[in-house]
Each structure stands twice: as structure tokens, then as C-alpha cells.
Amino acid sequence: MGDRSQKIIYAVFVLAVILLGWGIDNAYYLQMLIFIGINTLLALSLNMLMGYAGQISLGHAAFYGIGAYVTAILTATYQVPPLLSLPAAVCMAMFVAWIVGIPTLRLSGYYLGMGTLGFGMIVHIVFREWSSVTGGASGFVGIPPLTAGPLTFDSERHYFFLVWTVVLLAIIMCRRIIDSRVGRALRAIHDGEKAAAAVGVDTKKLKLQVFVLSAGMAALAGFLYAHLIYFISPGTFGFVTSIRIVTMVVIGGMASIWGSLFGASLLTLLPEWLHAFSEFEMVVYGLILMTVMIFLPRGLTRGLLDIYERYRKNNDR
Amino acid sequence: MNATAKTMTDNAALLEIKGVDKKFGGVNALRDIGFCLNQGSITGLIGPNGAGKTTLFNLITGVFPADRGEIRFKGRPVNRCRVHELVRLGIARTFQNVELFENMTVLENILVGLHTRTKCGMLESMLRFPRTIREEKKAMTRATELLEFVGLQKYMHQRSSDLPFGWQRLLELARALAAEPGLLLLDEPAAGLNMSETRELGELIKQIKDQGITILLVEHDMSLTMSISEKIVVLDQGKKIAEGPPRTVQSDETVMAAYLGKAKK
Amino acid sequence: MQEILQYLFSGITNGAIYAVIAVGFSMLYSSTELINFAHGEFVMLGALSMVTLAAGFGWPLVPAFVLTVAAVGMAGLLFERLAIRPVRQPDHIVLIIITVGASIFLRGLGMLIWGKDAYSMQPFSDHPPIDVAGAKLLAQSIWILVIVMALTAGLHLFYRRTLTGKAMSACAVSKKAAWIVGIPTKWMVLLAFALATAMGAVAGAIIAPVTMSSYDMGTVLGLKGFCAAMLGGLGSLWGAILGGFLLGILEALGVGFVSSGLKDATAFVLLLLVLYVRPQGIIGSAEVKRF
Ligand SMILES: Nc1ncnc2c1ncn2[C@@H]1O[C@H](COP(=O)(O)OP(=O)(O)OP(=O)(O)O)[C@@H](O)[C@H]1O
Ligand SMILES: [Mg+2]
Numbered sequence: 001m002g003d004r005s006q007k008i009i010y011a012v013f014v015l016a017v018i019l020l021g022w023g024i025d026n027a028y029y030l031q032m033l034i035f036i037g038i039n040t041l042l043a044l045s046l047n048m049l050m051g052y053a054g055q056i057s058l059g060h061a062a063f064y065g066i067g068a069y070v071t072a073i074l075t076a077t078y079q080v081p082p083l084l085s086l087p088a089a090v091c092m093a094m095f096v097a098w099i100v101g102i103p104t105l106r107l108s109g110y111y112l113g114m115g116t117l118g119f120g121m122i123v124h125i126v127f128r129e130w131s132s133v134t135g136g137a138s139g140f141v142g143i144p145p146l147t148a149g150p151l152t153f154d155s156e157r158h159y160f161f162l163v164w165t166v167v168l169l170a171i172i173m174c175r176r177i178i179d180s181r182v183g184r185a186l187r188a189i190h191d192g193e194k195a196a197a198a199v200g201v202d203t204k205k206l207k208l209q210v211f212v213l214s215a216g217m218a219a220l221a222g223f224l225y226a227h228l229i230y231f232i233s234p235g236t237f238g239f240v241t242s243i244r245i246v247t248m249v250v251i252g253g254m255a256s257i258w259g260s261l262f263g264a265s266l267l268t269l270l271p272e273w274l275h276a277f278s279e280f281e282m283v284v285y286g287l288i289l290m291t292v293m294i295f296l297p298r299g300l301t302r303g304l305l306d307i308y309e310r311y312r313k314n315n316d317r
Numbered sequence: 318m319n320a321t322a323k324t325m326t327d328n329a330a331l332l333e334i335k336g337v338d339k340k341f342g343g344v345n346a347l348r349d350i351g352f353c354l355n356q357g358s359i360t361g362l363i364g365p366n367g368a369g370k371t372t373l374f375n376l377i378t379g380v381f382p383a384d385r386g387e388i389r390f391k392g393r394p395v396n397r398c399r400v401h402e403l404v405r406l407g408i409a410r411t412f413q414n415v416e417l418f419e420n421m422t423v424l425e426n427i428l429v430g431l432h433t434r435t436k437c438g439m440l441e442s443m444l445r446f447p448r449t450i451r452e453e454k455k456a457m458t459r460a461t462e463l464l465e466f467v468g469l470q471k472y473m474h475q476r477s478s479d480l481p482f483g484w485q486r487l488l489e490l491a492r493a494l495a496a497e498p499g500l501l502l503l504d505e506p507a508a509g510l511n512m513s514e515t516r517e518l519g520e521l522i523k524q525i526k527d528q529g530i531t532i533l534l535v536e537h538d539m540s541l542t543m544s545i546s547e548k549i550v551v552l553d554q555g556k557k558i559a560e561g562p563p564r565t566v567q568s569d570e571t572v573m574a575a576y577l578g579k580a581k582k
Numbered sequence: 583m584q585e586i587l588q589y590l591f592s593g594i595t596n597g598a599i600y601a602v603i604a605v606g607f608s609m610l611y612s613s614t615e616l617i618n619f620a621h622g623e624f625v626m627l628g629a630l631s632m633v634t635l636a637a638g639f640g641w642p643l644v645p646a647f648v649l650t651v652a653a654v655g656m657a658g659l660l661f662e663r664l665a666i667r668p669v670r671q672p673d674h675i676v677l678i679i680i681t682v683g684a685s686i687f688l689r690g691l692g693m694l695i696w697g698k699d700a701y702s703m704q705p706f707s708d709h710p711p712i713d714v715a716g717a718k719l720l721a722q723s724i725w726i727l728v729i730v731m732a733l734t735a736g737l738h739l740f741y742r743r744t745l746t747g748k749a750m751s752a753c754a755v756s757k758k759a760a761w762i763v764g765i766p767t768k769w770m771v772l773l774a775f776a777l778a779t780a781m782g783a784v785a786g787a788i789i790a791p792v793t794m795s796s797y798d799m800g801t802v803l804g805l806k807g808f809c810a811a812m813l814g815g816l817g818s819l820w821g822a823i824l825g826g827f828l829l830g831i832l833e834a835l836g837v838g839f840v841s842s843g844l845k846d847a848t849a850f851v852l853l854l855l856v857l858y859v860r861p862q863g864i865i866g867s868a869e870v871k872r873f
Contacts, residue, residue: 115858121850125844176442180437180449184429188421196418197399199429255420282689283687284690290665293683295670
């Protein structure tokens, strides 16, 4: 993508955010959009790890949860201002990722999937069982709204702008990483770890770095979630969520930044739409997942593009 | 006597291999291998299938350590170094079964090849300093030069897996050169190439040598190997059975036996 | 002492269940290199079908059991034909998502058929619990152990003695080589799916009397069965059995001596330990993808 077309896309994105932010008055819709933003952050964070570097994580909700719980505990229990709990939450997740990443990232394929899954389950159980600190299975109440100096983000509209500004920054950062030396090395690891090492990429270190970065972004999403809802419970950060994040990435399109946005939107909205099916919700959801993966394994965005290209080629002939 | 000793020290060996052993389970892939590569030379490494040539490459590039023996590069022992560290020190390679980054473009493959010659890290790439942009531009220029060298500049925006096989080999060669190696290991670079492509490859290899890069070449195409190598090392079943200038090796009886014996089977 | 024994009994009972589930994982993995995240859902289908047939329709145990296992095995066959074979790009991320999708689908299906209620049924026989040094051993536990042991012996013989079993082992070693010597690998894959899901059904059917069965019981059971399979060594029959019992016993002792909240954590802590320290499992020999 050229520099210019990228700028145009960013401009359209900003415009869309501003229009939606001012145009929509319905609190429910705004909240939906905020959730899409948070989920986009999650999808983006996992996409860096899974889509670009090719390292699957089935426990990403753990970092999301660490972000949420650390800020909840700091702000509610210890009255730390959110502006300080934010770096604490992000750093905590990154630190955990670093410790866990060293042994886990030596694994690959299913084994890596299982290692991250096990880690995610353990963190989830800690949230649930360490009730003196986390509030246990019934959850953690009384998280204060986000304030930063004179600014308070307690209305949906403010929060909407906050979240989407963060999303925009995150997209720009990720885009920059991907287009840089580091990003190319990450994609090289994805295509062939052996060859990547043979051209001088320190694969171990780079995988760890992107894992830590990814954990930090997920924790940021958790931070935003906690101060949006004021209440968190372990159920939000379990296996199902981890899988949902993976699904967003895969459905949206691996190794595609805008695909993450699309996947996050779809998977946030889909359950809402499927409410119409009430009883059939799970069945339909499962079917959609399977069908997309069977027929469009590169995700909806990529898959549809591929089909379009094939169609065009056939017509040219 | 004195004269030979003198040339030895003058032509300081870039790579020294001494008494190297490697076993895989019960298979003795390499036994007591030792030889030197002189700075700026082309050495051919030949031997029947399964002789241990690729295994030796893997040892030199640090994919796995030798069970015994020593490998020195530029005078320092490198047995314990990891693959990427060795690339930084100046050892680059190509693979027997071309290993490109398939989902990346031709240009991007070379840019990854420049990894050790560029610096920008994770944080810096996010902040994108002027220095970062300068480095990126320089890398781009260098990559284009390399693509011109192997004649692929026209295809730089194609996906590398879309290239015909022969060009993939050239791309892999250019990618290895991007690391600015002092020693270049080529594992059967002519396999799968047709006659004219092989001839062009021979020319390229000579040009690379003229840039002062030492080359260790594994190749089954004897006419190519014999015509460009100054020295030939022959392996058979993990053992070195001959070493010397092409002419003497060609007429060596053990070598003939190794190849013919194989052919008869 | 009596307490320890009591925990041990419950551990062994749970362990037997985990073992059967783990065998399903291992079997499938060894012949297809696939990990079926929907495996737990087949356990759920087994349990709920058994309850419905035996308690709901009042069928005698044996036909109910046989029909349950056969039906779930058929479901496994269908699953392979409809969702796995057509996969265009069978890399592990894609397969993980597909089987996860299947697990959601099956859970949804379970909810459609059985609703959100939990069901229970009578034990297979109504003997009173046996008293061993003050600890009580339920009759159903004995049923479970006997069935699991018989099943294991049967599988062992199947793999060692029958041509089909040997062919399946050959596929596990190298699909290509098996295909070259004329083994119909596609059928073997199909058979592996049917057998593995049938194993899940057996696990479901035998625990139905000692647990409350509901549409969402499968996930946790599946994950634990998987941990057990990893623990013993993915791809090995005896490894799965060993892993299952070990996990069951350690879990029970954990509940007894540390806290009940930690019960679920045991499996995952063990899983991580195995992955970090000995990824091939306790007695596994499968080559592990580890750089
Ligand atoms: N990673 C490995 N694990 C086990 N055995 C190996 C491994 N790599 C090589 N071998 C064995 O070591 C021996 C030497 O193999 P190697 O690939 O080095 O031969 P080669 O000389 O490169 O042959 P070719 O001309 O066919 O490329 C062979 O018997 C091979 O099976
Ligand atoms: Mg070789």
C-alpha cells in the first residue's frame, strides 16, 4: 500500500469516528461501538502475534484480564489514579508475558496452543479463586470511572472518542511495526523459522518481544473495559474469550490490520444479531465459524478478495 | 618447507574445521572431518547422497553443535554460537531445498536478508525517527542493487513463491549476500537449473568470489564444481576421503570408487 | 488414612473417566495429527443420550449404552466427512478454529435438544457402597473401573492383533508410507474419528450416573482429558491411561489437602509442567515440535 493511500484510509477512518461519535445519540449503539473498539484492540494485539509472527495463543484473555484486574484493584482498593494504574496494568501484563513467554514460546504448533491455553486457564482460576483480592467468582465491583486531570470519561460519547483514539494510535503503531525491519523479520519467522534464523533474525528474542507487546496491548484493552463497565468478573476473561479473540483475527484475516477491525466488528455484532435466533444462537455461531474456516481459511476479507481476483482473472481471459 | 609454512600463515584460513564428529542416533553423519577454507577462495564440497554435506553446513552455521571437534571462523571458535549470531559474524548460506519467505515479495525477502546490517528495533519502528527512515531508504537502495546483481529487479514486487524455481534460487542467493557475509555456503545451488542457467550461476559465483567473499560450494554438477573451485573436498559416508585441487581429486581412485560404487548399487 | 483413601477412590474414578477421554484424543492425534477441541462435546452427547435412553425412555442399560456409543460414533463420522475432510488448508490454526466451531455448534445443539437443565440417572446397579477401611467405594465407581479396564484391554488387542488395528498404527507412523503399502488411509482416518468419538461417548455414558449432565459439561471434561493425554504422552494408549489416572488422583489429593478451588488448576499446572519439561509426556515417544 502506498503512503498516500494509507493517509487517505486514515482520514476516512478519523472522519467515520467523528461522524459516528457525534451522530449517534443512542447510548446502546455507542456502547456497541465502544465494545467494537476494545475488541479491535484485542484482535490487533493477537494479530501481531498470530497473524504476523505465526505464534498461536489460546490464552490471550489472560492478559486482557490482567489489565482489567490490575487497574480495578489499584483504583478501587488502593485509590490510585487511573493515569498511574494504566502503566501499572500494562507493565504487569508485559512482565507476566515475559516470564511465561520464555518457556512457552519454545513450543510450536499445537503444543504452543496448549501451553498458552493452560496458562490462560490458570490465570482465569486465579481471578476466580483469589477472592480476597479479586472478588472471586462473583466479580469485582466499584471500579471508578476514568479521570485524567480535568477530563472525566463517564459519558458514552467521551468514552467512545477515547477508545477510538486509542484504537487509531494502536493501528498506526502496528502498521509502522509491520512495515519496518522488525515487522518483516516477524513475517519471516511466520514463513519459516529456520530460514529466518539463517538470515540473522534472533527468532527467540523477537518472538518474546512481540508476545510481550501483544500482552501489553491486550492489557490496555482490559484497562479500557474495566473503566467502561465498572464491574468485572472472571467469566469475561476465560477460555471462551480467548477463543473469541482468535476467531476475530482468523475471520477478519490473519496478518491484516483492517481485517482485525472487521473481525472485531463482526464478532461483536454477530451475537447481537443472533439474539434474534435466541435458541439457535450457538448453533449458528458454530456453523459460521466452521464454514468460514473450511472454505475461506485466509479469513473473510482475504478470502473474498481472493474470490474476486479469481473471478476477474477468469473474466479477463 | 619454509615456503609452505609461510603461505599458510599469509593466506590465513577463514574457516578451520578440526576433528568434527556428528551422530544422529546410530548414524555417523560425520566422522573426524577436518579442512580449512582460505580467505577469498572457492572450495567445492562433493560426495554421494547422504555423505554428510548438508550436515556439515548445519554444523558450520550453528543449526546444531558438533559432538566433537572444533570449528573456528576468523580464528575464533564458533561451536557454541547460535545461527543468527554466526550470520552477524559473517557466515551466510542457502538451502538445498530453497527456503524463501513465500508470503513475502521478492524485495521483502532481500530486506529481511539485510536484517543484520540494519538496526531499527521494535520501539524505534513505532516512533519512526528520521534515522529510521534514512536506514529504511538505504536498505531499499542496497536491496535493489542486490536484485540487479542477480537480475531480478523487474520482479521485485512479486510474491517470491510465484517466481520460477531457478529464479527462486537466485533470490535466495541474493538474500544470503545481503548479510554481507565473509563466508558463503551454497547447498546445491544448481539443482533444478537448466544448462544455461547453470552457466550463468557459475559466472555469478565467480563474481561473488571477486568481491572477496569465500565460498564453500556443495554441488552435484561436476562440470560446474570442477571449473570454478580451487580446491575440492570429498566426503563419503561421513568421512573425508580426499582433498586437493580438482585435477588430482578427479583422478583419485578412492573418489572414483565412492562414486562408482554408489552408481553400481 | 480413611480420608486419604476416600480421596483416592474419587480420584481413581475421575481418573478413569479422564483416561477414556484422553484415549480419544490420543487415538485421533496419532492417526490424524489433529487435536479435536470438540471432543468434550462428544462426551456430553454421550452422557445426555445415555440419560435420555436409560432414564427417559426406560431402556435397559445394555441397549441404551450400545446405541449411545454407536450414535455418537456416527456423529464423529459425520463430523469428519462434513467438517474436516473438506478443509482446504489444513494447518493447525485453521483446524483448531474448526474444531472449536464444532464444539460451539454441538453445545448449541445439545442445548436445543435437552435445554439448559441438568439431568441425572440411576447407577448401573443398586449395590450399596463397599466399605474399605472406613472409606466408601461406590458401586458405579467399580462399574466405571471395570468398563475402562475392559475397554483398554480391548483397544490394546485391537491395535496389536487385528489387521485394521495394525493398519491404523501404521497410519500413525507415516500416512504416506501406509498409503504406499496399500492401506486405505482415508478410511483409517474416518475410523479413527468414529472410534475416538465413541470413546468420548463411553466416558459420557459411564459418568452419567455420578454427575449431573447438561449441555455445557463437555468443555471442562474435554480440556482435562486433553491434559491427561499430554501428561501421559500424546499419541500413546497406555500414556493416556496413565495420564488420566495420575491426573484424577492428583486432583483429588489437591482438593483434599489444599483447597477445592485449586482442583481445576491442577490439570493445567501439570499441563504446563509437562510442556516445559518433558513435552513428549511421561511415556510418550511422539516427536514433539520444539525448536
Ligand atoms: N536432522 C537429522 N536427523 C537425523 N538424521 C539426519 C539428520 N540430518 C541428516 N541426517 C542423516 O545424516 C546423513 C547425512 O545426511 P546429509 O543430509 O548431510 O547428506 P548430504 O551429503 O547432504 O546428501 P544429499 O546429497 O542427498 O543432500 C544421512 O544419513 C541423513 O539421513
Ligand atoms: Mg544435502
